[in-house]
Amino acid sequence: MRESTVGAGAKEMSVVSVAAELGGERRLALSGGAERSRESTILKIAEEIRERKQRGEQVLDLTIGDFRPDQFPVPATYCERIREALREGHTNYPPVAGLPEMREAVRDHVRKDLGLEYPTDGVLIGGGARPLIYSSFMAFVDPGDLVLYPVPSWNSHHYVNLSGARGLALPVTAAKNFHLDHTDLAPHLAEARLLCLNSPLNPTGTCISREALTGICRAIVTENERRSSAGERPLFLIYDQVYNLLTFGKAEHFTPVHLVPEVAPYAILIDAVSKGFCGTGLRVGWGIGPPPIIKKMASMAGHYGAWCPRPQQVGTARFLRDRAAIAEHRKSMVERLEARLGLLDRGLGSMRMAGMPVEHIEPQGAIYLSVRFALHGRNVKGRLIETNEDIRALLLEEAGFAVVPFDAFGHEGEPGWMRLSVGAAAVEEIEAGLDRVRAVLEPAG
Ligand SMILES: Cc1ncc(COP(=O)(O)O)c(C=O)c1O
Structure with missing residues (x-):
């Protein structure tokens, strides 16, 4: 195999040796986001x-x-719906916000499953939960903005790093079932731009209580009323509920919008087939929120190509309509x-x-x-x-x-x-x- 070379003239270097050096002393300084990023x-x-x-x-x-x-296999009928979509030739670009039938299927799914009423243009389809979380960060925070999240929790700090935001990790304890409540947030709310919550929580497997989530949502609404009269930018909420189908015993899953509808203008709810349907490798997710925010998130995600593949969208839309298979x-x-x-x-x-x-x-x-x-x-x-x-x-x-x-x-x-x-x-x-x-x-x- 011929090795490619770079640089004309006297001292040509092979691409392989240049690449190797980049890991060593000649390492070039990269962007802040790249330098801060850490392997899991x-x-x-x-x-x-x-x-x-x-x-x-x-x-x-x-x-x-x-x-x-x-x-933990993906439901067989779900796989068949995706194969069917491929056989039918659904292989070109999907629209950036998702196929209309997929957005509608998700809208109906969250209505039936979680009792949430959102319009179709309040649904954004993405390649799993992660790109949707990233798009939410891109929509809400500027470099230097303050982002609050509990610890332990999954990956918020990575999105903080990628966006150049300032993260404030708020410790949670076993005594409070490893979740925050409004008293933990109170000292920081006035300065914060974004709060990230996840329930059921990775890594603890614990569910936030009705009282704790209600208190937090009310605090967000009150804070935003103050900001609105002062002409300040609002505080947003990302609520990651990718495990919402998986609760056991007496534990219940609550959504912010269900408990405090007034929080809806500030909240993005994130979900995916990754956990509830064992489809981590299928890369299908959805974000739900106010249509104007969803529209902006879609337009950004279109540029980094974080959409969900078309065959998966066609297949998932059909599967989500099969309530018996889901149950x-x-x-x-x-x-x-x-x-x-x-x-x-x-x-x-x-x-x-x-x-x-x-x-x-x-x-x-x-x-x-x-x-x-x-x-x-x-x-x-x-x-x-x-x-x-x-x-x-x-x-x-x-x-x-x-x-x-x-x-x-x-x-x-x-x-x-x-x-x-x-x-x-x-x-x-x-x-x-x-x-x-x-x-x-x-x-x-
Ligand atoms: C809380 C939480 N959100 C999101 C994800 C990622 O989901 P996806 O694979 O759909 O990007 C994970 C993965 O472990 C997770 O634990």
Whole structure:
């Protein structure tokens, strides 16, 4: 193969060597956004797990926020609708805001499922939830604007970095079910431009309560009334509800607009097929909000091409109209999740009853469970445990039990909390993993 070269004349350099140097001393300064961007900690942990598995070690992987298709498949009828769309030749550019039939199908879906009344032009279709979150940031914040978000939480800081905003991470605690309420926001609201919330929450699996969400929405409305009379720019809300179909037991999912309709002019609701329909790789998402904002978001997203592929839109629109298939999928998916989360719930509960230093929050929503291993300052298996990373390494290396510390989600408070994610785990693997953890922790009890 011939190597391409750059630069004419005396000293030609190969493209390969130039590219290699860019990673070394001659590294060129890039934009602020590029320099601030960080690889996800979870991806690094995933790499370590992959290596261990390759060496033949038994590892229960509770780290990834994705699904193993053999455990959590996309509904077969949904796949068939997409194949059908391809067969019919739906392969050209879709309109930037989404195909009309897809926007209408989403409008009807949120009406039936969440009781929300939005017009079709209040629906924007995108390539999964992420580009819609990014477009919301682009629509709301300028560099330097203040963005509030709870920690632990999923990825808000990355969007803050990309947009050049100023992020203020507000710590949440187990005592408040890992969610904010209006008292946490009060000192910062007057200065903030955007608040990012997510429920059911990644990484904790907890659902925000009716009271907490109502209080926050009322505070946003009051703050915006003040700003409107003072001629100031409003405070906006991104409400990420990608796990809204996945709630368990007595837990309920609430939407801001349902609880406080007056918040609607300031709120964008984000959802996708990624979690509720196991379709993380299909890249189908939607944002719902005031039509003038949706229009601006669409016009920006058109330039970075963040639309959802046309065959997926045609297929999803047809699938979303099949209420029986949706109900059947939801039932079976919640059962599968409950089986796995329930095992962890009972297993960790029995360890606690036996005096081991473990506490957890019973499953409420999403595909996650929060557990705390209070091992700091203890000696376990000849290791002095001082940090969350020590706990993670202990569980992985001694018990083949792979978890993600809340640190990966910006949490700095109360030590020892970890996220357990069950999307890639089979029931029997969880049983075996719990036995291995018990064997490691028993002497620490
Ligand atoms: C809360 C939350 N929002 C959004 C996403 C990303 O969704 P998508 O894959 O549709 O971009 C995730 C993925 O883990 C998530 O946990």
